[in-house]
Amino acid sequence: MRIISYKLTEERNQLAALTDNDQLYPLPFTSFLEFMNHVENRDQSYLTAVNEMIADSLPIEARLEELDLQLPVRSYEVWACGVTYLKSRDARNLEAKVTTNSYYDKVYDAKRPELFLKSTERRTVGPNDPVFIRSDSNWQIPEPELGLVLNKTGKIIGYVIGNDMSSRDIEGENPLYLPQAKVWKHSCSIGPAIRLAETVANPYDFDITCRIFRNDQLIFEGSANTSQLKRRYEELVSYLMKDNETFDGTVLLTGTCVIPPDEFTLQEGDQIEIEIPEIGVLSNPVRQLAAVKN
Template sequence: MSLLKTIRYTHPDLGTPQLGLLDGDRVYSLTEQVPTWTCPVLMWRALQALDIRPSAVVQRLQKGTPLSFAELASQRLLLPPVATPEVWASGVTYERSREARNAETQIKDSVYDRVYTAARPELFFKATYERLVAPLQPISLRSDSNWMVPEPELAIVVSANGDLIGYTVGDDVSSRDIEGENPLYLPQAKVFSGSCSLGPALLWSDGEEKPETWTIELTIYREDAVAFSGQVPFSQFRRSFSELTSYLLRDNTIADGTVLMTGTGIVPPDEFTLLPGDVVEIAIEPIGVLKNAVISPLLGKVLATR
């Protein structure tokens, strides 16, 4: 069975957002076939209405002359894989995350210990679509932080009713010193210009994928050398998708295409912090590799105003 995988990109000639079916390096424009399909959410609604499984349409949608994914990437034409209105995030869903949060606060029996074992998960707002960083575009640092890390995560895309639409790769760029100073500073540690990236593709949910067999890999390059690398099997994920989405939907209205990041299990050592010029790569097979360079806070503010 061929799972459906899509990307969003800017048309190299028209300059308009496009939805494309990704098959290896080949990208078939779905927008040319159905002009309203510029975001996977509209396509998902159509397939739902027709009761068609995503995998059933893969070969039927391979029409027209394909573009090259590598060329779209080299021209920096990739967009976030879903035009999501909101990105939410989860915390302390892996043992390694609990250890790291405790190290930041240096408090025994901290709030992180309690939430790790509690029925209610930690959920927080992360970004709007306008705040998202596209694949191969730069993520930014905070000007008032001296300890910053990427947080590689499996992100899920859900409907207004909590249905699982698909999966993508996420980077929840975070300030460890600001959150460690006081957990009430979490919004400032998490929400700032250039702090969230998603991509490069959306792997559609079809009931046949097995995330528990996937591995999340993080590699950080500095001056062409590996400054840090790590990986974690998703089998170490403590919660479930249904559990997280059910709490997200409690007394909270969301839209189709909302993204929920599921937490990180990879945390660099305490002496490590991101620096301008670093390159962050997060890989989840079979979704793809999300790659972003790191820029200074000043440049991040300039780009955010454009």
């Protein structure tokens, strides 16, 4: 069972349930946070709540691809984890031009994971919205990741696809530049749906595929599996929660293991697709931030 949000009118979004046989049922909420508040106050499971709401409903006649999909959850904050996959560690070392005993080697093996604030609600975009590339970077890539949708106590409510856009040259120049390498306008996308955690048999067996198109031609495709993740989700969440205030709908991105070749950088007009079959396809065009009017 997946939850989506789509534009019903210019002023109003509609939440809906998407079943595994691709039937869409409207839910009586305009946002996922409203839905969370409803379920949390009743101390019932999310899947039970959805099944009760759609039991006597008729499916929406429109197909998913006909809907104007919106952010499935408008998170106050999106956090991210770094160097949780071996391939990510190696890529960070290459950026920083180090070979042994680097900070990235140390954090990969350390007890404490790397966590950082990736985005806020106003910086995060949804399906089909443009992601921006920085004007002061010459080496930029998408980072396809599995995201955990949390309630305020740190419980994993669902799973979502995330794109943790990254400026490799900025971070490689100095690890203290990480915030600038990771956070700017439209530097994070989330979507297209939230897969309820109760409906996932093994969250360490998600296939993640990233495709990048340029002039309608496929120029990169890479895949990996969340079984390659070094740390457990609960471990990452526990460090996010330490002495920290979190909110219903917080998203925690769990790190990337799909990285384009070292000579690759995104360009204006590229199209990024990130697919996790159990969740869907998150698609975003690429725009040059300097060319976009605010």
